[in-house]
Amino acid sequence: MDWHARLGSKLVSVEEAVGHVRSGDSVGCSPYTTSPLTLCEGLKAHGRKGGLEGVRVEHLAALCSWTEPEFRGVFRLLDNYATPPNREACHSGDTDYLPIGLWRSHELPDGLTREPDFFFVPVSPPDENGNCSYGTGVWMSPTLVRGAKTVVAEIQEDFIRTGGENSVHVDEIDWFVEGQAPPPPPIAPPSDEEVSQVEAICTTVAVELVNDGDTLQMGVGTVSASLGRFLDFRNDLGIQTELVTGGIADLVANGNVTGARKSVHPGKVVGSALVAMPREELMQIHENPVFELYDFGYTDDLRRLIQLENFVTVNNAMVVDLTGQISAEAFDHRPYTGVGGQTVFMLAGAYSPGGKSVSVVPSSSLPSNGSGRVSRIVPVLAPGTPVTVPRTYVDYVVTEFGAAELRGKTVQQRARSLCEIAHPDFRDELQDHAKRLYGA
Secondary structure, three states: HHHHHHHHHHHHHHHHHOOOOOOOOOEEOOOHHHHHHHHHHHHHHOOOOOOOOOOOEEEEEOOOOOHHHHHHEEEEEEEEEHHHHHHHHHHHOOOOOOOOOOOOOOOOOOOOOOOOEEEEEEEEOOOOEEEEEOEEEOOOOHHHHOOOOEEEEOOOOOOOEEEEOOOOEEEHHHHEOOOOOOOOOOOOOOOHHHHHHHHHHHHHHHHOOOOOOOOOOOOOOOOHHHHHHHHHOOOOEEOOEEEEEEOHHHHHHHEEEEOOOOOOOOEEEEEEEEEEOOHHHHHOOOOOOEEEEEOHHHHHOOOHOOOOOOOEEEEEOOEOOOOOOOOOEEEEOOEOOOOOHHHHHHHHHOOOOOEEEEEEEOOOOOOOOOOOOOEEEEEOOOOOOOOOOOOOHEEEEEEEEEEEOOOOOHHHHHHHHHHHHOOOHHHHHHHHHHHHHHHO
């Protein structure tokens, strides 16, 4: 039976589905790479027609804009991740920015609406048993499907299927619409310097800090998300993560990743979403029993993560001070990204017997405003800069100039080690600051 017929009267137009939203309602949306863009654009069109006021949109890491001037007073966005479409509005206070660092299994963090009026989510067409897939991202969808008063799903015909909690039955969904395939995200090609930085940092991590049999978590940042491409000489690795990044499918196919020594979910690659990978890699994962996607609160629950042994967690930093404090979400008081699960994973890596928490960061960068090269290792964090990972949970910091081991080191030793892996243009200045501030 064709899936259109299987859905019957539950399949409606976008206009009818979003037309049920009223002023003052709360609308949750599946986040980031599985943003329900068809429904989001439909709701915005509904808002343009007039009559809607004060609609609360809770769209984490939103990949569509809710903050155009025409929607002032119509929608109020709550977000935990300052993505490009809404970043300026976040800086100006025109969105509600919610820093989230604590997750519990199958619970929404405080600050999110546990029973929203609507939940918008993309899913695959139903199979013969009426089960749909959340595709490449489970995120908080199982929890929100249970809690929302009305669930509206948009069908994405190319969605893959995995194991874990990546399934929802048509009976749990109130309305369906046909989704339009989202456009590919604009991706600026990396510069030659960025490529060389990634290669040097990932090679150092893979060779010096990862051992055969380790279980790994890799964050979504430019450097950390690339690590999978550098691990093809390692054996018996495991993956227990939030976001499964590119290169992992090949490592599974080639036998580098087996999960045989994992103390949680042995033999499985576990995450909440698949990101930063081409279609060909997604098809390697489709219906592959090794891959399991779970609710975000399950994958990021610290109580589960600290059960892992030899757990190596690798995450991007935006800026690091000379004592090892990490900000991965802002350069000053203005959010640039968000916390995600970095804090809990780094804590788990530092806690794990045989494990490590690793922050990776290019030593310097060239801002797009043409202001000249800046160091990503700084004497102290700028006023208002949030600390994503306290220095007490950072074991290593790695730049393209090497790895600084911080675990068990004094403040003076930390400062000297971080000066050694800073960009050469800034080392003398940083050493002067280290001596003045810490006697290093």
